Amino acid sequence: MFNTMSLQLRFALLLTVIFFVSLPLVGAAAYYVLQKNINEDVFEQAEFFLNTMESVRHQVGKVMRPAVQKYMGTRFDARFMSTSFAARGVAERLNKKFPDYSFRHTSLNPRNPINQADSFEKDIILFFSKNRETKETKGFIMRDKAEFFYVAKPVVTESSCMQCHSLPGNAPREIISVYGPTAAFGWQPDQVVAALIVYVPTKLAKTHAFKALLTFMLLYAAVFLVILYIIDRAIVSAIIKPIKKLTEAAEELREYSANDQSPFS
């Protein structure tokens, strides 16, 4: 006799096997795509942060400082005349809301020791000096045993920088008395002297990618369950029910012929 249960069971088993075999493959592919997209998002946000910092520098250097100098002459006050002071202050305020993003305004021979480049940052500054057409570089870096995304831009000198960065004798007195006569002097115009860098821990993107993967896998399992249910119902109504009817009819026929009372006579 036709085994109705085994057909349903076989389809259910087949789908379950397909589910478990496809699960790691679909999971790995989904994780790859998610991680790639999220990495791109993080890079984009880091770039946005970096461009904001660069804009702060330009706004202070090209608009605020010349305007203030009209009133103050040769006197100097970093609070409204230093681009690096302004950018650092804005970054510190932003850091309170976005603690994962760190900003560095690094130089090989800094005026403010806080801006001293480490060995990785030195390499970035030297890279920009050798590749003058490169306006931005990005990648991954291990720092203090943690992995970070970084995005970096070069800082190039102009003739307007020379009043404070060429000869100590030409610089405002206040600069010498606060920072001394050696740091960040001796620069020429059109020279790469520093780099602006934003770091973001990759852990952040990995956590986002993992959460998105979990939601995706739950949806995948739910879709499989729905398909399993639909196929099961389809097998019952399209195959099992008609076969049952046929078997019953055949059974009746057999009984009639056994009693020698053909229903067709």
Ligand code: HEC
């Ligand atoms: C009016 C004076 C003045 C001018 C003009 C000036 N700077 Fe500076 N610069 C400073 C001072 C002061 C600091 C240190 C501020 C701080 O505490 O971060 C500084 C710091 C920097 C730093 C951070 C690294 C370090 O040495 O601490 C860079 C990079 C820099 N300047 C580049 C430039 C460039 C490029 C220009 C021209 C586009 C320029 N500066 C024009 C006064 C000036």
